[in-house]
Amino acid sequence: PGLDARIVVVGCGIAGLGAAQRLVRRGFRDVRVLEATARSGGRVHTGRLEIGANWIHGPSQENPVFRLACGYNLLDQEAMSEENQAVDVGGHPPFVPSFLSSNGRWLSADVMAPVIQLYTSLLDKCQSFHTTGGEPVESVGEFIRRELPKLAMQEWQDQPAAWDARMAFARTLLKVECCVCGTHSMDHVGLGAFGMYTTLISLHIIPGYEGLIDHMMAELPKDIVSYNRPVKCIHWNESGSALPVRIECENGEMVPADHVILTVPLGYLKKHQNTLLDPPLPLGKKHSIQRMGFGTNNKIFLEFEEPFWEPDCEIIYLVWEDEVGLTDVVTDIRTSWIKKLSGFTVLKPTERYGHVLCGWIAGHESEYMETLSEAEVLHTVTQLIRRFTGNPIIAPRMLLRSQWHSQPYTCGSYSYLPLPLSGSHSKPLQVLFAGEATHPRFFSTVHGALESGWREADRLIHHYDPSPAPLTSRL
Ligand code: 6YU
Numbered sequence: 001p002g003l004d005a006r007i008v009v010v011g012c013g014i015a016g017l018g019a020a021q022r023l024v025r026r027g028f029r030d031v032r033v034l035e036a037t038a039r040s041g042g043r044v045h046t047g048r049l050e051i052g053a054n055w056i057h058g059p060s061q062e063n064p065v066f067r068l069a070c071g072y073n074l075l076d077q078e079a080m081s082e083e084n085q086a087v088d089v090g091g092h093p094p095f096v097p098s099f100l101s102s103n104g105r106w107l108s109a110d111v112m113a114p115v116i117q118l119y120t121s122l123l124d125k126c127q128s129f130h131t132t133g134g135e136p137v138e139s140v141g142e143f144i145r146r147e148l149p150k151l152a153m154q155e156w157q158d159q160p161a162a163w164d165a166r167m168a169f170a171r172t173l174l175k176v177e178c179c180v181c182g183t184h185s186m187d188h189v190g191l192g193a194f195g196m197y198t199t200l201i202s203l204h205i206i207p208g209y210e211g212l213i214d215h216m217m218a219e220l221p222k223d224i225v226s227y228n229r230p231v232k233c234i235h236w237n238e239s240g241s242a243l244p245v246r247i248e249c250e251n252g253e254m255v256p257a258d259h260v261i262l263t264v265p266l267g268y269l270k271k272h273q274n275t276l277l278d279p280p281l282p283l284g285k286k287h288s289i290q291r292m293g294f295g296t297n298n299k300i301f302l303e304f305e306e307p308f309w310e311p312d313c314e315i316i317y318l319v320w321e322d323e324v325g326l327t328d329v330v331t332d333i334r335t336s337w338i339k340k341l342s343g344f345t346v347l348k349p350t351e352r353y354g355h356v357l358c359g360w361i362a363g364h365e366s367e368y369m370e371t372l373s374e375a376e377v378l379h380t381v382t383q384l385i386r387r388f389t390g391n392p393i394i395a396p397r398m399l400l401r402s403q404w405h406s407q408p409y410t411c412g413s414y415s416y417l418p419l420p421l422s423g424s425h426s427k428p429l430q431v432l433f434a435g436e437a438t439h440p441r442f443f444s445t446v447h448g449a450l451e452s453g454w455r456e457a458d459r460l461i462h463h464y465d466p467s468p469a470p471l472t473s474r475l
Pocket residue numbers: 010011012013014015016034035036037040041042043044051052053054055056057091180181189193194197229230231232263264265268297298299402404409410412413414416417434435436437443444445446447449
């Protein structure tokens with residue numbers, strides 16, 4: 001059929017949009033996007049605040065999201081400056097930190113800074129296992145729990161008084177890492193796989209991330225996207241019908257196609273893979289999907305009348321001084337979920353946002369938090385702030401939280417790799433997989449999702465015009 005091939009894209013997040021945009025630009029005339037919800041953007045969602053993605057990881061020409069955002073004039077001068085593009089932050093924001101203790105006091109940055117140094121050096125080591133060969137069976141969590149106290153004994157032996165607070169802070173850093181990786185525990189992230197994620201230099205906030213989506217939508221033909229159109233089942237390898245794929249929607253509509261590009265989140269795919277595809281995927285591919293990790297990281301925004309932090313502070317770490325050891329055993333999630341809240345980033349500039357903190361919480365505790373009412377979350381968070389600041393009357397005046405795990409078409413936040421993946425699988429061109437989780441190096445990011453959509457569009461373009469070579473996929 002060439003440029004008349006019928007192509008259906010399932011999902012209108014950045015991966016789906018990227019694929020559709022690429023195909024339309026190459027002249028494909030019959031492209032349709034089916035989106036389950038009432039909006040485009042998926043995990044890029046700007047409400048009053050950014051509910052989903054907020055950073056460009058790697059604002060430089062290497063990053064396609066940066067290139068698009070520049071093209072659409074979404075970035076300020078600072079983001080586009082060469083200095084900003086050259087800051088190597090190892091994927092973690094260059095935050096000015098403060099440290100609040102569960103004993104109601106600020107901890108000294110001089111005392112806590114060596115923990116960050118030591119911890120960062122261990123994380124760098126974790127990254128290197130991927131390239132040094134072999135397949136260590138240990139997890140990142142186990143490695144850090146074993147190595148950190150050993151190194152700390154050597155380096156901090158002359159300051160025994162700081163030991164407990166420092167170890168408590170190391171535990172906080174593991175909770176932060178759970179947020180970065182989108183996992184319940186760093187024990188679920190394999191050492192050999194950790195370095196597969198490729199960090200691009202620097203980090204920058206796009207004000208109004210959804211602007212990117214709006215601009216991409218504006219470039220697509222009108223009515224190409226059908227909203228509120230959840231796909232129930234993709235019947236492929238159909239014989240006896242004119243087209244090999246039939247897409248069955250929840251509302252009963254049947255959409256015939258030559259190809260379908262499936263961009264649903266990995267969490268959704270894990271949950272529905274037995275019914276979403278008919279015939280089901282080959283066993284090897286099903287196993288790969290089950291083995292890939294997909295977890296929850298949520299934001300809890302709090303607005304205050306007045307800041308209780310210093311003007312230059314960019315992140316407030318919460319240090320539970322009563323927690324000893326680096327293990328993360330939850331006794332009773334109903335009473336202790338709040339202990340997983342690793343800290344707050346300070347939204348800047350204040351003139352734009354007011355005095356707003358963004359709390360970060362990952363894992364099962366984060367999923368439990370989603371089940372509570374907003375009033376219950378507000379109550380618990382207020383108690384926490386009072387305890388940590390030592391101020392018995394302080395209270396946030398607004399709370400807003402994300403609930404990514406309970407979104408039926410997302411089922412979590414983003415992917416991580418728990419185990420080294422087995423080899424590639426044959427891929428009939430009827431069903432193609434895109435989405436952040438399918439990117440071999442940039443999974444869990446917006447640019448990874450975008451590139452994955454482009455990759456699958458290129459695969460079809462190549463199919464009909466074999467001159468440009470397609471990229472490789474992780475699924
Ligand atoms: C980034 C960042 N960021 C914070 C939070 C979240 C994420 N990410 P989509 O889900 O967008 O689209 C799929 C569509 O499919 C969707 O619209 C569905 O409704 C639809 N659908 C589903 N089922 C369907 C059906 N049956 N029928 C029809 N339609 C259906 N990324 O670059 N910067 O700051 C953050 C952050 C709270 C939740 C993020 C960030 C991740 C991105 O948001 C995400 O990857 C992409 O938007 C996904 O796009 P998509 O199109 O694939 O899916 C080990 C190690 C790991 C190291 N990792 C370090 C990286 C750190 C990442 N950190 C992120 C942090 C933040 C703050």
